[in-house]
Amino acid sequence: AQKVTQAQTEISVVEKEDVTLDCVYETRDTTYYLFWYKQPPSGELVFLIRRNSFDEQNEISGRYSWNFQKSTSSFNFTITASQVVDSAVYFCALSELKTGANSKLTFGKGITLSVRP
Amino acid sequence: DAGVTQSPTHLIKTRGQQVTLRCSPKSGHDTVSWYQQALGQGPQFIFQYYEEEERQRGNFPDRFSGHQFPNYSSELNVNALLLGDSALYLCASSLGLLQYQETQYFGPGTRLLVL
DSSP states (O other): OOEEEOOOOEEEEETTOOEEEOOEEEOSOSSEEEEEEEEOTTOOOEEEEEEETTOOOOEEETTEEEEEEGGGTEEEEEESSOOGGGOEEEEEEEEEOBTTBOOOOEEOOOEEEEEEO | OOOOEEEOSEEEEOTTOOEEEEEEOOTTOOEEEEEEEOTTSOOEEEEEEETTEEEEEOSOOTTEEEEEOTTSOEEEEEOSOOGGGOEEEEEEEEOOOTTSOOOOEEOOOEEEEEO
């Protein structure tokens, strides 16, 4: 069975600090996808990034970067130079490839990030 | 480009009643998934519809049912409401390509309160 663990529950930083959100996952499949979503107080889940299990190359996109390590089953997400607008709940999610349909997403419990001015 | 829309935004029901939630997918998407998010928790998968059929189902009782229409929009029905059904119900849409995991895009959700 799939499982996503986000051990951090709440993180508070001062604006312009860098912050890393941790995610550890469990899956028996060799082909899977990992995602990060952001949920502001409005409630809508906003897609941020995705990675497939074949591509461990870490990338940077603007102020976002991610570190995918299959050896430790981790998919950590970093926000550089945080801003107040980054305050939200961040979810890591896992899906396994299913023939014939998009697979369901399995979410962690989320990390509440507060960025203080 | 219209995103995922859901209606209503908020709903209050009493125990035992029935409720119907609606979702219109993002333009160009043909697959709709429904999730339940209890307060302080991550979303839990309810079921997914593609080509007007339920393709996958999570660990939810038969009181939860759904439907997908020819225009790809979808409904979630919950019968015999329980207090524990109070949650944010999220709809996600994606493009149902075979053997490829498309990103799911979420709507703003419907907040259901059962009294």
